[in-house]
Amino acid sequence: MKLALPETERNRLKHALKSRNRRPTRQRTCVYEVILEKRDHPTADDIHLRVREKLPSISLATIYNCLDTLVECELVKQVHLDRAPTRFCPNRNPHAHFHCRVTGQVYDVSLDDERLSIIEKTLPDGFTADTIELSFIGQGPKSDTIS
Amino acid sequence: MKLALPETERNRLKHALKSRNRRPTRQRTCVYEVILEKRDHPTADDIHLRVREKLPSISLATIYNCLDTLVECELVKQVHLDRAPTRFCPNRNPHAHFHCRVTGQVYDVSLDDERLSIIEKTLPDGFTADTIELSFIGQGPKSDTIS
DNA sequence: GAAATAAATGGAATGATTCTAATTTCTGTG
């Protein structure tokens, strides 16, 4: 009988959950499983469809719950940052953005041509990008944290 | 009498619009104006509030319409890419993403430590990032475009 | 195995964005 989830990943999951005091449930295992199965960056809804083939009664809310847990445990990443209203920027030079977790502010971070071209060279042959988005998330300066 | 929108930008707007056969309306001018006024990456709603002080009857739909036009004319950028469902990814190594406009596929693009550290050095003093998101948007390989 | 706690569930609520259909504004031409 072949395990759906390979031993290594099964352990990774178990440990990650235990270390955060979260329970290893059928649902969480299965969600993790389908994400590993096909590395195509599925949406929550895609995942729901796939998981339902194994757990037909799983709800979409649970998919979201499981995903939150897996992200929290750093077992999966979400490709788009926090869903939040789109922001607009008049800076027409190439630049990156810094989102401060503390204040919510968004700063421009200038990007010199040098670095920009290094970043562009990351792309393998056959890929042509017309847009690059680089953003940092963390803590900004003088956050006046009263700590 | 001081013009609300500086001459240079006023011209940029006029030319950009004309070159795409779009009309220079009060609403578009005003939206562009408030975005330039305060470079804080406002949301559509923020912009609506600010523009309403000058055009009290402007609708939110128009704000979105104007923003679409300004983005199309490359006068402003939107900081979050197209609003679309969040995607999830099990790749735990540092990597970038490539979104293909043609097929909608999302690919992982590996990021060596070298490049990663170059990117990190972009941040000015005082900023600490715990997350970096780098994504490319464009056309992927062998897109089988029947052209 | 019962109490206590965490998780799962279905459905309602949210909220950013998009769509629609009606009205208003522009622009080019006569």
Added chain:
DNA sequence: CACAGAAATTAGAATCATTCCATTTATTTC
């Protein structure tokens, strides 16, 4: 200048990903 046609604006409805809530079910602890 008037007018036809095109483009833009508007209010409100519709979408849709995500979150919230109250209830039920599963897990862990004792």
